Amino acid sequence: MTAPAVGLVVNPVAGLGGRVGLKGSDGAEVQRRARALGARPEAVDRAALTLRHLPGVELLTAAGPMGADAARAAGRAARVVHRPAGPDTTAADTRAAVRALVAAGARLLLFCGGDGTARDLLDALGPEPRLPVLGIPAGVKMHSAVFAVHPRAAAEVAAAWAAGRGCVQLEAAEVVDRDEPALREGRVGARLYGRLTVPVLPERVQQRKTGSSGPDPATPAALAAEVAERVGPDGLLVLGPGSTTHAVATALGAPDASLTGVDLLRLESTGAARLLLRDARADQLRTLPATPWIVLSPIGGQGFLLGRGNQQLTPELLRRAGRERLLVLATEAKLTALAGRPLLLDTGDPALDDALSGYLRVITGRRSAAVHRLSA
């Protein structure tokens, strides 16, 4: 008996806006801006990473960058069942490819993209489809619960599903997406679009992002004091997105820091921080005069630390800072809400993910830390 066929569709432009600080890649205009800022597509590479760890399945896919290129890069045979109309693919191509894969007999659909791509699947498959699908994470934010935590984890889940193990449960998982233009203006807020059926292995498929009730008023000042003490005067800070880091920036005297972007700050000798660069792009962080401290807070509920909404922090920058200069901030309540799940890494560089993995002290308050596991 042969294993059931796995379908693969890649959104080649997924994640294009991430490293250049655009917070998404929806629409031709944003993609053009991203390319103009030097962004290179990475989705095909991420799909290939999954396929490299997924031997021995019958693979159906779409032509060129929509799947076949990834299969070739991974050295996997694949049957092409759909060809996009032109070189610049759109959401319509994703929907058409999905329908073709289903028609050709795919029993599990791997899609490589972000929240927008997940919405394309919903559009193609209809509301609440039964066909199991799993996202290879390649978008910028990915708040939906339909993605593996890492391209390699997607391979693990797909392999377990293909082997027919009873431990792979199917669950209805939420597809949510943000209003990208509002996000670029610093406003947040997500909408529920529907549910997809997802095979789930514990800790291998990501949770939905949960909104925070906000840290208690004393916490940002405590975290800020702790950060200032570690970094010291004249230290350079690269501050990741999120309400926790934004509150810390405000407590450090830089209320103009962005809520959803990556910022560069310098600690003055007075202990206050000066905002050097708001909403920085990856290329702007490449040539810093000194080794920076990277200050991050995990995404509530999901636990993502790197690779979701902060792709501006490139593997090169993270390697330069190293584990020693990685300051992770989270309230005890935020860590507790993870219920033992690790903080997640998906930098785009699997070797770096492995190097950063393991136990790390997470700063939870003034003179307080909790040991927590980081994992890819």
Next chain:
Amino acid sequence: MTDHRTTDPRPTHPRTTDPRTTDPRVAPKPALRRFHQARWDEKLVFELGTPGERGVLPPLPEPAVTAAVGDPADRLPPALRRAAPPALPELGQQQVLRHYLRLSQENLGADLNVDVGQGTCTMKYSPKVNDTFVRDPRIAALHPDQHASTVQGVLELVHRLEQLLKEISGMDRVSLQPGAGSAAIWTNVSVIRAYHAARGEAGQRDEVVTTAFSHPSNAACAKTAGYRVITLPPDADGYPDIEALRAAVGPRTAALLITNPEDTGIYNPRIAEFVRIVHEAGGLCAYDQANANGILGITRAREAGFDLCHFNLHKTFSTPHACGGPAAGACGVTAELAPHLPGPTVEFDGERYLPDHDRPESIGKIRPYLGVVPNLVRAYAWIMSLGAEGLREVAETAVLNNNYLLDRVRRIPGVSVPYAEGRPRVEQVRYSWQRLNEDTGLHSEDLGRRAADFGTHYWTSHHPYVVPEPMTLEPTESYSRADLDEYAAILAEVAREAYEDPETVRTAPHRSTVHRIRHEPLDDPAVWAVSWRAYRRKVLGERP
């Protein structure tokens, strides 16, 4: 598989009549008591009384005395004399008695309810006979400044109690000076700091490691002493994560402060390995034995390799909690750490018992004099009444009671027992109402408030909740099987209501003294009022 139809501990209906009552003229008793708490709307004692009203009128000195010595207040230095009399309440004896009796009726004291819901607090029965020893003038009339030669009895008692606790813990010296559990933890942390300072490592060792399920006082005391605090998460089985410990310790580690069993009631069998890892890094290990009631006479801190430990005498050793104090703590240490213990210690030279104040390496005083002597008397009496076999039987009965209650409670729909599934617990269990919460939207706090309508209560857990929707029960050795059945039946009834009549639970309590208490004023320094003066300023808006 368990058949819920035959083993469900719930009464078939809360209004079920007592089958023993067959006389139709006698009102039947319900299966669950129809408790109703008193509500007196009693004012604060400062708001009672009339100016000039007095409870006691001491006689004036005779004129000849006054003529001979004058006004005795004149002998006080002016700096010690009040310009105006203190603003004390003014009321008669009966008014005072009535006031406090009313307040006591608005309480659910440990002597009044089946108090198994205050998990981690070890609410056991405090034998009343021990109070007669404390009230005896030979204890009650002593003054702590009396010369040692006149208080040999109480010094002997303190000395003997130390010998007993040395045997129970396996440690080399025990200080009885702390006035409570947190004071004992503070003592431990202070000894740890003094030890590293004496070795010239105080600057280097600035970190203390503790665990998510250890009492928050461990982290709080360490921080107060100036340490950074590193918290270990629980692993998938609920044990503190030993790999996280390995990642946390190093040359900066001053100590590990850890409880075992933790508040989950799960005993950590690798505790000696935890101790070894910290010792290898040069740190000390302090055993918070607030949860010792299930291991008395079974395991000891010394055998697990600890350098320090502490007991809460008001928990394990039955001296009452006294509504938040004064209680009593006992700190045990190895001989190496003994010079740092607080003083005075009580020494015996073969003939006389003497307080030793000459302790140059001591951390100083934790409380004045010898500690909370009345509670030391109670603890001594309690231990002596039981003996070594009795102490072990206390632990065995407490564990049996806990696992009996666990068996009753885990059958209630909506309850789960996180971690180490199917395994027995030591002396307490941290349950979860998460499933009930998902089914009904009600929270553990809601159910706890509704329990008050049946004459009992329970405590959830410390914050933040590591176990979602928690409930922590610790039945100790004091409660009978009938008590535990009644408690489980109350929980089952509250859970049934949560599913069938959630509004009643959501709006509970309905038969208690106070309907709801707002939490915010308890957490906000701008609003909280811990004294009458603060109440007048912050709540009544009066200007001092």
